[in-house]
Amino acid sequence: MGLPEPERIFAGDLHRARKAVEEANLLILSDLQRGIDVAVESVAAHMAELKGYVGLNPSFRLALLPFDVEGSAPRVVRMAAEAATRSGVGPMAAVPGALADLAVASMQEIGCSVSLVENGGEISATSERPILVAIYAGRSPVSGRFGFFLEKGDFPIGIATSSATVSHAVSFGEADAAVVVSESAALADAAATRVCNAVSGEDARASVEGGLRTAEKIPGVRGAIVVR
Template sequence: MPERRRIYRAWLRQEDLTFFEVKVKETDLLLGVRRERFSSSLVWKVEKLVREQRQLLEDYLRRDPAFAAALVPHKPLPGAPPLAWAMAGAAELAGVGPMAAVAGAFADLVGKYLGRFSREVVVENGGDIYLKSSRQRIVGIYAGNSPLSSRVALAIPADLTPLGICTSSGTVGHSLSFGKADAAVVLAANAALADAAATALGNRVRTPEDIEEALSFIQKIPGVLGAVVILGKHLGVWGKAKLVPLLPANS
């Protein structure tokens, strides 16, 4: 995961933005805003937001441990924090457990907050991304040992944002996946949904023959905009996922 994080973060550090990091326990964020909108107080405000929301979620998980353990959709208990409801809603659409959406849900939370200060926002949380932009952005795809890894990227037009871009992998990192995809990438209306849907997509890919059926499945989830699957030398693409070469200048 450290190697993957370094690669993602090198790709995301675009010259017109100022980037900073916020780390609270397992939540490790890279954040980008317009240069003139950055300030040390903004870093403090984001860290405070993340600490508060993590505490609310941790308190809730102690009250409802089944929520954390579920591998299928799970309805939150009354009084659950908004973050838990966002995770559960995304998981319900994708047919996975709510914790599959936790990184994306935090990316959404922070991204929307930063959007109050900057019209350009990038939030990366463990390879899961919230993006709001007034210009096209290039987002590279890391796919472990696949020969396509670090060779292709997504071109994201401004009018498609804000959106979530999230990746699941059965060969990279420690996140739970029942599949073997080197990268299952989903573009969706928000990062929580993209995160949950990427897990569902990755779970369905064990061999190259599974790619077409998995992409057919993902098309049926409301709010999903596009998807990419990489398994070894095999590649599948659907929807508004526009692939371009990842040039050395972006790596």
């Protein structure tokens, strides 16, 4: 699960809005104004379904390990559970990313050529134009100094950040930032949590290398950066 960040996404002249939907803090970029509204509606609808499911299955929220869900579970629940299983973490670690993925899918359905949703630091995007995403690592001296220049061939993409020093989410590691690039934000979200958890110990270099080895073992992960 991610962390709130300062401005770090740059994509030229687009419709851009920050929205809060209950616990979700969203940054939405789109070439169509309607895309903003559709993304917000998607997050609200899927959060309602998630809350309904958790109300009947409270163990889903508390699980720190992969959690089996029924085929009839809401789509956001199934997406989070699948990503968490692949990464070896609890399903809530993938929920923000899954919500972002679903919002982007809804934007594509109405014809947006640029669809980007950041949910608390987890990014889901597809775009026909380049997008620059800087990496935020709290007080680390490298924070905001490097990132990803994404071109048309890189999409669709998910980028997620987990931190033991900035985020309020549960973490068992010591990374300032564990950033994962993946095929979806749900998987990137869960994988970043797993990678961050693996970064620990007095030997900082060895812990970073351990985190990167962990990332390599997760199917669907395209790349990772660890800052400590």
